[in-house]
Amino acid sequence: MARTSQNNSAPTAAPLSPADGLETSTKPPLLYAAIAGLLGGAVALSIGEFISGLSTAVPSMVVSAGDWVIDSSPGAVERWAIDTLGTNDKPALVIGTVIITLLIGALTGRLAQRDHRLGAAVFAVFGLLGWWFLARNPLTDTSVTWLVAFIAAAGGYAAFRLLYAVAEFNELQLLGKTSSGGTAPLETPTNAFATRRSFFGWGGAAAVTAVALTGMGRQLRRRSRVDDARAEIVIDAGTDIPTVTGDLETFDDIEGIASYITDSTGDNFYRIDSALTIPQVDPETWSLKITGLVDNPVEFTLADIQAMDLEDHVVTISCVSNEVGGGLVGTALWTGVPLTKLLEIAGVQAGATQFVSRSVDGWTAGFPPEILQDGRTALLAIGMNGEPLPVRHGFPARIIVAGIYGYVSATKWIDEINLTTWEDFDGYWIPRGWSKKGPIKTQSRIDVPRSRSEIASGTQPIAGVAWAPTRGISLVEVKVDDGPWQEATIADSVSDETWVQWMLEWDAPSGDHVIQVRATDGDGLLQAVGPKRVDPDGAEGWHIIPIRVA
Numbered sequence: 001m002a003r004t005s006q007n008n009s010a011p012t013a014a015p016l017s018p019a020d021g022l023e024t025s026t027k028p029p030l031l032y033a034a035i036a037g038l039l040g041g042a043v044a045l046s047i048g049e050f051i052s053g054l055s056t057a058v059p060s061m062v063v064s065a066g067d068w069v070i071d072s073s074p075g076a077v078e079r080w081a082i083d084t085l086g087t088n089d090k091p092a093l094v095i096g097t098v099i100i101t102l103l104i105g106a107l108t109g110r111l112a113q114r115d116h117r118l119g120a121a122v123f124a125v126f127g128l129l130g131w132w133f134l135a136r137n138p139l140t141d142t143s144v145t146w147l148v149a150f151i152a153a154a155g156g157y158a159a160f161r162l163l164y165a166v167a168e169f170n171e172l173q174l175l176g177k178t179s180s181g182g183t184a185p186l187e188t189p190t191n192a193f194a195t196r197r198s199f200f201g202w203g204g205a206a207a208v209t210a211v212a213l214t215g216m217g218r219q220l221r222r223r224s225r226v227d228d229a230r231a232e233i234v235i236d237a238g239t240d241i242p243t244v245t246g247d248l249e250t251f252d253d254i255e256g257i258a259s260y261i262t263d264s265t266g267d268n269f270y271r272i273d274s275a276l277t278i279p280q281v282d283p284e285t286w287s288l289k290i291t292g293l294v295d296n297p298v299e300f301t302l303a304d305i306q307a308m309d310l311e312d313h314v315v316t317i318s319c320v321s322n323e324v325g326g327g328l329v330g331t332a333l334w335t336g337v338p339l340t341k342l343l344e345i346a347g348v349q350a351g352a353t354q355f356v357s358r359s360v361d362g363w364t365a366g367f368p369p370e371i372l373q374d375g376r377t378a379l380l381a382i383g384m385n386g387e388p389l390p391v392r393h394g395f396p397a398r399i400i401v402a403g404i405y406g407y408v409s410a411t412k413w414i415d416e417i418n419l420t421t422w423e424d425f426d427g428y429w430i431p432r433g434w435s436k437k438g439p440i441k442t443q444s445r446i447d448v449p450r451s452r453s454e455i456a457s458g459t460q461p462i463a464g465v466a467w468a469p470t471r472g473i474s475l476v477e478v479k480v481d482d483g484p485w486q487e488a489t490i491a492d493s494v495s496d497e498t499w500v501q502w503m504l505e506w507d508a509p510s511g512d513h514v515i516q517v518r519a520t521d522g523d524g525l526l527q528a529v530g531p532k533r534v535d536p537d538g539a540e541g542w543h544i545i546p547i548r549v550a
């Protein structure tokens with residue numbers, strides 16, 4: 001298709017820029033080639049999204065790629081991302097993955113200008129990567145990964161080739177050549193845009209297809225398949241939730257204080273996990289295996305668990321990443337089977353020095369089983385505040401162990417308990433720079449008045465919560481400006497495994513003030529003044545807030 005200098009003098013050659021070399025004369029301009037590649041990439045991704053909407057056995061390729069980024073980034077980077085991007089780190093990851101794919105698509109267009117085989121090669125690599133991201137995702141049914149990746153890559157490549165061919169054809173026309181290569185100079189100077197407009201028609205169609213497939217996939221996925229099944233499960237919490245029944249004196253009436261039992265509907269109860277999409281576990285087919293250093297490896301269905309003697313315990317759980325004064329802590333009535341009971345059935349061997357739990361999506365946590373001997377609450381929980389576990393909190397079953405942080409114990413969507421040795425295994429967060437043992441540190445928090453708020457002068461409550469499960473809280477003290485530490489009143493709590501609400505009445509004088517709180521645990525140990533950052537084993541420090549009294 002080489003253009004000769006004679007051809008070059010034809011009037012129709014005018015729209016071509018001088019930069020177009022002899023060999024590249026009928027190749028689409030870079031912009032068009034890049035758009036073709038970008039849209040091909042978009043179509044490929046959207047096919048993956050659509051298929052993942054059709055089947056729970058196929059997670060989204062984009063999300064799986066994001067999972068890989070999370071899994072392979074050092075803990076510090078993941079922490080940094082969570083800190084800087086806040087709870088937006090997950091959408092940001094997904095958007096980042098999409099943008100990178102689109103950019104690579106655009107580059108593919110550029111490569112294809114040189115040699116079509118390069119374009120095909122990039123889509124082949126895309127397919128391979130897509131396959132690999134899917135295959136390493138524990139939620140994937142691996143028998144279909146090849147097919148999904150192939151369909152996505154092939155569909156994307158087909159879209160790319162189509163658009164590229166349209167762009168190429170347009171260039172031929174601009175050159176006054178037929179697609180068969182013959183020269184047929186046009187009588188009127190060709191309007192380059194009019195000739196190229198068909199490309200935008202096809203390109204628009206590809207874009208609409210990609211958006212529609214993605215939208216349908218997301219819609220299908222959103223229709224959470226387990227919500228209906230969950231609604232049918234009744235949690236027979238033998239105990240009524242304290243305070244709902246009014247059998248406990250709490251400070252729930254103080255406006256702005258964290259209520260003694262945290263609302264677990266909606267998103268009021270904090271949620272922390274590494275899952276880009278919340279695992280949807282079918283309770284009908286779910287089972288929990290106990291494996292490793294046990295005499296009788298066992299497997300329980302949900303019906304097996306429900307048929308056991310269930311216990312109810314109010315327990316405060318907290319995240320090791322909770323900053324001083326932070327909200328990554330909550331209290332609920334948990335219903336479930338004591339872990340000791342399950343371990344008894346499995347017959348734990350003497351050499352077992354680590355209790356590892358694993359979720360359906362491959363997340364893991366481990367703690368020394370010897371801590372269970374002090375009688376603390378440790379459950380395979382299936383109920384939260386009298387309802388089946390909310391899907392975001394681990395439906396159908398999770399671990400709750402009083403007194404240790406979530407990252408070493410509280411596995412949601414659990415499907416395996418493995419008894420092993422302390423040395424033989426590290427849970428998910430350990431190689432990412434977090435301490436292997438995670439006892440919850442004593443913390444206290446001022447909820448009322450809000451930090452940096454302005455309140456009226458006169459008698460005002462200073463109030464909040466303090467927790468040190470399983471040691472309990474024996475004293476909470478408040479200090480205003482340079483005044484003395486004053487003892488706050490502590491509300492009722494059901495046990496030392498929960499937080500306590502505390503309150504101090506304050507005769508607030510006008511002006512700017514600083515309020516501090518500190519707690520002493522049930523062992524008589526004063527909360528550490530720190531300050532210490534959250535990693536590697538939990539923040540330390542007294543909560544201090546500035547406020548203004550009008």
Ligand SMILES: Nc1nc2c(c(=O)[nH]1)N[C@H]1C(S)=C(S)[C@@H](COP(=O)(O)O)O[C@H]1N2
Nearest residue numbers: 270271272273274319359363406407410412
């Ligand atoms: N499967 C799974 N379980 C998990 C996690 C996770 O990332 N994946 N995160 C843990 C952490 S770090 C905490 S603090 C608690 C939080 O439980 P919640 O989201 O129900 O409040 O869940 C734990 N269980």
Ligand SMILES: [Mo]
Nearest residue numbers: 319320406407
């Ligand atoms: Mo956590």
